[in-house]
Amino acid sequence: MSQKKITPRSEDFAAWYQDVVYQADLAEPADVVKGCMVIKPHGYAVWERLQAELDRRFKETGHKNAYFPLLIPESFLRREAEHVEGFSPELAVVTIAGGKKLEEPYVIRPTSETIIGHFFSKWIQSWRDLPLLINQWANVVRWELRTRLFLRTTEFLWQEGHTAHASEEEARAEARRMLEVYADVAENVMAMPVIKGTKTQAEKFAGAVKSLSIEAMMQNGLALQAGTSHELGQNFGRAFGVKFQNRDGQLDYVWQTSWGVSTRLIGGLVMTHSDDSGLVLPPRLAPVQAVVVPIYRKDTDRDAILSRSHALAAELKRAGILAETDDREGFTPGNKFFHWEQRGVPLTVELGPRDLAENKVVLKRRDTGLKQPVGQEGLAESAARLLECVQKDMHAAARERLESRTVTAESFDQVRGILEPVTAEKGGGKFVMAHLKDAPEVDAQIKALKASVRCIPFEDRYGGAGQCILTGETVPRRVVVAKAY
Template identity: 60%
Template structure:
């Protein structure tokens, strides 16, 4: 009886658990380059599924993919004052290439607004060219002080949408539309419930008019900003001279938006559904949705079981499911179970001599519970089980989030809620809107305003006074300790 080293229980050390879960699932590995990670095939497969779903959603909303350079002239970054200030500390700069010093240093993109809007300025002439709806899948470099696999690494993969519009209303509509796309993706694909809303000035994107975000609550009660959209106003249009002629013949600056989600989502997926065994993949994003494990004792049994298992796997694949048949010899079924559980495979089908005799398979859910499925209705039965898993993961995550959300908090409650190691969760309360109160709360509790929640998430009745200073509230805010 040999136990492989288990992973750290969540309750003991959540950070250690996260690292263990990621490593056990072989999603990623540390690189020789500080702060950078290697995304392993298991992790990259999840990213590809995410990309596929998001890309379809972007195309369905009228966007087209393009690709812009990794290198940006340093002077471009400086054209928008807030933007350069926001990103300067974390920008990597190339000063030498081709064996000599460059005339102008190139920055490795921390985001691509500047280089993209330089192109937009060339492409946009008239109101007939608008809206211009572009997305790019790319890598990004931000020199972070402290990194965590998927959650914050020096280089990461993302998509960044960039659009240009004729007026503010259309840009605003776009920023809200894509926020909705992100929300739908998080909930329907990742089974990760989110709240949506606007960022405060201190949390908004460097150079944006307004920033919106989806925020999810992880199992350690810290919030994860899982996607952002920005209404950039005319800030970049002015900096890069992106103008168009109106129908009336006038010359106007365009209104831009940008929006992005990154491989950070994989970290969110891990921390939303994982348990003390490892990661749990929601079926729609599971690289392997079903693993079939044949069980036999003798060659006779093997001869009966293996073809049945192969047949089951074939039928499921034919139905469009992502299936693996694990017929490895010399490995006990239990060992296979542990391996696939660590990878988060949502459904395992066990098929042994007894099952063959009864024309059934035994289906074990990653979240617990075993039940037989008759071979006659295998595809439908498996599909139903996967659908149910997808639903129940979202529901469980939603219940956990609600159980860890407090509405109408007082100043004392906010402090209490955020204190200690396990402290956190979403705290809803009145907010006067002042930067002073926001900073004071951060100082006192280490919690920040995650969003000024959208209507759907607001409390009723609305809080009347600011949690901190007691002045009349300008609105409601959601505080949490953030990743």
């Protein structure tokens, strides 16, 4: 393992992010496959914990998992006009298979609305078949020009929920419900505060009637769209002939939703909590929550300290804490501390000769770096309590950062003044709350600043209606403007 230093955030935030991802052993670029990455065991373990939290909630809200093909007939993409327009530039297409040119090429799914729409049309006849609530865990491919580990890669892992409903209201409620699930996971599992809101018409998903999103703020002040949930209306229902007979005996098209989060969340996690020493993981996502580091000077200490370390780790495990002992030979304690620190382990349990003699250990928390001696008696309880505390404190710190970097603006020039100097490298980003009309020409002017309207928040905390700073028309509330990933 290399001992390369991590570039400080203040020097170059983008370089810092890469360094943290490497040093924490989360992932590396798949050098031989442009734009793709290898998610390494530690990174994948974080993803698995996140998946488990999400999957449990999907099932609790009545959804079932299924799996649809990776390859989609090219013609399917064309059936929904906006959808094809939105996705065709970033499609990878299979034209040859089995040594022969295909009659009709397949695209590698960039998302599955189309092929799932096709199967929904076969599965749904009656209102009794509705709602149909499906989720798929899958990989997708989008040929992006510029990629960054986790945040935007050519291939990525995600889940996509696809549902069909008998009424518009029910579909709308579903889209909203799933956004709330995402917000719950972001806030309470990832300790990452988010703003829930509606995308502007210009920013909505290709083929949707309305898109909802949760937006998080990274430590450089840039926004990250952390999850989206779409009301598809009857657009895909019409395109794929997903008809049902309603209670009145009449044929109608279903109202659909789709919603997704991806491995991008791991990028968000890194950029929300980590520091200049490396990764910082919230306890609820850490694959290892506590690591016992034995410290011994002489061979005579060695056996006693190692066996006590193993016993303490076993006790922690019995209490449901993901714990292990770092009993690797040939590494100094200092080396081990750095090792686990870079990997974001929330709690380190130090056990040396002095502690052994006094029946204590030293607990160190990753987020604040604070150390405290605690008795070996009752270690499981004190560790569990401390983990809870770390989880809460991390959330509070991130919340505080988001609040303190949210500002209001009363004119376009003011928005420009705040956002123009902001870059992913230098940081300084803000969420600028301003009155803006939901109209494509307005979005276009914000785009010219290399910023975007992130969302129109559900909850208005900035004083209600006002005049659009570009058109002068009255709009109901301020929207979030920011530079984003």
